[in-house]
Amino acid sequence: MQAAHAHNNPTLLFVTQPRVAFMTVSQLKIQSCLTVLLLTGCASVPPPSAALAETEARIALAREQRAARYVPADLDAAEATAQVAREAMASKDYVLAQQLAAESLALADLAIAGAREAALREQVRAKAEENRQLRRQLGLRGEK
Incomplete structure (x- = not known):
């Protein structure tokens, strides 16, 4: 039972x-x-060489987009973080280097976007001013 x-x-x-x-x-x-x-x-982490190379390329693109003129703080932050990532890689702290490279990449992308936005705003202001001058030349009353 x-x-x-x-x-x-x-x-x-x-x-x-x-x-x-x-x-x-x-x-x-x-x-x-x-x-x-x-x-x-103890698993070895490979050096983030590709990530750092991509970061450097993106920072170069930010410079080409004139980020130093439009958003210097963003560009400086990307460059400083990339430098710390290179130092971490030199000291063989690959995990930290990978994290910093990713952060620097994001900061470089932010600088690129900020530079593009500022450049477009500048173009819009220039076109608006050109339109005002054309209206004045045509004798029309437009925005002041």
């Missing part, structure tokens, strides 16, 4: 089951866990 009752009651079945080998602590299991932790902790 007790066996039938254990079959129907999962809690009782769990209690009456003998402990499986997985639950015992053995030296082999401890060594295996330590080996896995050691291997994952």
